[in-house]
Amino acid sequence: MSHQMIRSDICVVGDGVVGKAAALGLAQAGLSVTLLSAAKTPPNVGRTLSKEWDVRVFALNHVAHALLDSLKVWGALDASRIAPITGMEVKDAAEAVDGKLDFDAYGAYINELAWIVEDSNLNHALDAALGFAPNIQYVVGQAEKLVTDSSGAQIHLSDGRQVETQLIVGADGAQSWVRGQADIGLDYRSYGQQGVVTNFACEKPHHGIARQWFVEEQGIIALLPLPGNQVSLVWSAPDALAAELMAGTLDALTHRLAPYAASDLGQLTPLQPESIKSFPLRLIRPHSMVAERVALIGDAAHAVHPLAGHGMNLGFGDVQVLLKILSEREAHRDCGDSRLLSRYRRARSEEVALMQITTDGLARLFGSPFPAVRLARNVGMNLLNSLPVLKRKLISHAMGK
Numbered sequence: 011m012s013h014q015m016i017r018s019d020i021c022v023v024g025d026g027v028v029g030k031a032a033a034l035g036l037a038q039a040g041l042s043v044t045l046l047s048a049a050k051t052p053p054n055v056g057r058t059l060s061k062e063w064d065v066r067v068f069a070l071n072h073v074a075h076a077l078l079d080s081l082k083v084w085g086a087l088d089a090s091r092i093a094p095i096t097g098m099e100v101k102d103a104a105e106a107v108d109g110k111l112d113f114d115a116y117g118a119y120i121n122e123l124a125w126i127v128e129d130s131n132l133n134h135a136l137d138a139a140l141g142f143a144p145n146i147q148y149v150v151g152q153a154e155k156l157v158t159d160s161s162g163a164q165i166h167l168s169d170g171r172q173v174e175t176q177l178i179v180g181a182d183g184a185q186s187w188v189r190g191q192a193d194i195g196l197d198y199r200s201y202g203q204q205g206v207v208t209n210f211a212c213e214k215p216h217h218g219i220a221r222q223w224f225v226e227e228q229g230i231i232a233l234l235p236l237p238g239n240q241v242s243l244v245w246s247a248p249d250a251l252a253a254e255l256m257a258g259t260l261d262a263l264t265h266r267l268a269p270y271a272a273s274d275l276g277q278l279t280p281l282q283p284e285s286i287k288s289f290p291l292r293l294i295r296p297h298s299m300v301a302e303r304v305a306l307i308g309d310a311a312h313a314v315h316p317l318a319g320h321g322m323n324l325g326f327g328d329v330q331v332l333l334k335i336l337s338e339r340e341a342h343r344d345c346g347d348s349r350l351l352s353r354y355r356r357a358r359s360e361e362v363a364l365m366q367i368t369t370d371g372l373a374r375l376f377g378s379p380f381p382a383v384r385l386a387r388n389v390g391m392n393l394l395n396s397l398p399v400l401k402r403k404l405i406s407h408a409m410g411k
Contacts (some may be wrong), residue, residue, distance in 0.1 A: 014171045016149060018042040019049040021165060023153065023188050025049060027068075027129065030136040030183030034081050035128075035333045036179075037145040039243035041345065044173055045140070045148050046165065059088055064128035065287050067234060067242045069095065069220070069319035071124050071196055074326040086135040087127065094122040096218035124319070125233050126220075126242065139194045147171065151161035156191035156212075163303040164347065177346035178304045179332070184294055186310035192301035193359045201291040203229055204252035206245040208260065210285040213276025215239055222317070223270050230317050231270055240281065244316060246291055256288055291315055293370055299358055300351040305332060312362050315369040324365055331357045343410050353378070 018041075022033040025047035033045040070078075078084040100111040115123045140146060150168035156178065158164075165173040180188030189196070191344040217238070230246040243263075247255060255263055273276055294313035296315040299306045308325035334347055335353050343350055 016044055016171060016173045017145065018145075018147065018175050020044070020171070020177045020179060021163070021173050022181055022311070023165070024180065024182030024308075026181060026183065026308065027132045027136065027146075027322065028329060029179070030133070031077065031081060031083070031182055031326065032179055032307055032329045032332065033146055034139050034143055035077075035329060036336065037143045038081065039333060039337045040145070041336070043143045043147070043402060044074065045146060046124075046153065046173060046176065047148070047150055048152055049150060049245050059091075059134045060130060061235065062285070063091075063209045063240070063281055064130040065209055065242070065282075065285050066129040067126050067207075067236070067244075068129065068132070068322040069124045069125055069234065070326070071320070071323045073330060077124065077326050077330045079100045081139065083135045084130075086138060087131050087196075088134070091128060091131050093237050094124040094186055094218055095124045095126060095220050095235060098123060098220045098222070099222075100222045102224050106138065108202055126236060133244060150235060151186060156188065158192075158253075158303040160302075163382050168226075172410070175346075176258060176303070176344045180306040180310040181226070181308050182310055184292070184309040184313045186306065188304060189296060189306055192194040192304045194301055194304075194306070195297045197293075197297075198297040199293045201315060203246050203291040204249060204256075204281040205291055206247050206252050206255050206286065206288045206289040207243060208263070209236065209240060209242050209281040210264070210278040211281055212239050212241050212278055214274065216241055216275060219274075220319075221270075221274065225270075231267070232317075232319075233267075233271060233275065234319075241275065241278075246315070246317060252288055256286065260286060293366065295366060298355065299328075299362075300355045302348070305351055305354055307332065311358075312334050312366060312367050315372075317369055317372055320365055321368070324362060327361060328358060358370075 018043055020036050021044040022029050024045045025045055029045065033043045050092060070389045096115045098113040113123060115121060115148050151169060151171060153165050154168050155166040156163065163175050163178050165178065178188060180186050182188055187296050197239055214406065216235045220232065220234045227248070228251060229248055232244045233241040234244065236242050263281060264278050267278055292313055296306060296311060303361065307328035309321065311328060312324055314321050314324065318331070332354055335350055335357065339350055366380045
């Protein structure tokens with residue numbers, strides 16, 4: 011058993027994309043950072059990006075783009091694997107007279123609404139940046155106990171080592187260990203759905219348009235543009251249907267998608283016949299994003315339905331705000347000062363709450379089996395689609411502006 015003491019200004023727990031971005035930004039701001047991971051291997055510095063397309067992708071908005079650009083990460087991404095979203099079409103596919111809503115980047119006087127980026131592309135670029143960043147120590151270990159007081163915080167690892175720091179940043183996902191150790195309560199609700207993801211080649215060009223269909227008892231189907239004639243599927247499917255999709259062949263899945271994709275995208279062909287994944291969809295609302303010497307970011311701080319594609323963007327928004335507050339702190343305050351944490355909580359509370367309410371409300375609205383609700387939402391979609399000024403405001407908000 012080792013009794014080594016590991017000291018730094020900040021300890022980031024969790025080495026997903028949001029945690030890595032936070033660690034990198036904090037180090038670039040001149041703070042010493044420990045990046046704590048339960049993984050067995052350090053960042054993939056110097057390794058090449060797999061030629062296979064990752065089935066886990068994110069729709070990154072302008073806030074995420076600005077943050078990654080400021081960290082010198084956006085330019086390090088493989089640009090050939092990034093697809094800009096220049097338009098979006100949303101349809102209620104269950105009605106004889108469908109409700110429809112479409113957004114166009116050029117109509118909003120911008121070039122892109124968002125960008126589709128693979129998880130592996132993001133991790134690859136972040137790992138490369140972390141490998142050369144000053145002030146970062148990457149620690150692999152199993153955290154067992156978190157202790158905080160007015161003077162600092164300590165994490166006790168299973169091998170006897172301790173991490174001593176001023177601030178713990180919990181970036182360890184929806185099942186956050188940090189959140190539990192800090193005794194932060196939460197409201198939790200499962201949507202009874204799984205996100206089923208895989209990639210296809212499409213017969214016709216997608217023209218940079220993200221397409222989404224609300225199919226009531228079958229959930230929500232989204233086909234997102236990838237470079238070339240390729241698309242990424244995100245199907246928010248009820249648990250029973252998701253189990254059926256995962257147990258079946260990709261040819262069977264392709265057949266199910268044909269009624270929705272055929273007119274715009276033509277025939278779909280699986281890119282990697284063996285590559286399909288699923289993950290549970292749930293709403294997680296922690297009662298606070300902060301505790302004594304603790305700040306939560308990413309899914310540890312909020313988990314939302316993916317129908318709007320903003321889960322990762324919320325996490326990058328957390329990082330952006332936390333970096334700003336810590337960089338601008340008064341000289342007499344250390345990184346875990348309670349006033350700084352209160353500023354962070356206040357700065358993020360409105361946007362996070364609004365996104366949770368919006369995505370949860372839309373999931374309920376489009377999942378309703380009642381004919382009157384279906385009629386009202388279709389009328390509402392068609393009405394909104396005829397109001398370009400209001401649509402531009404919605405686009406601006408979605409981009410984080």
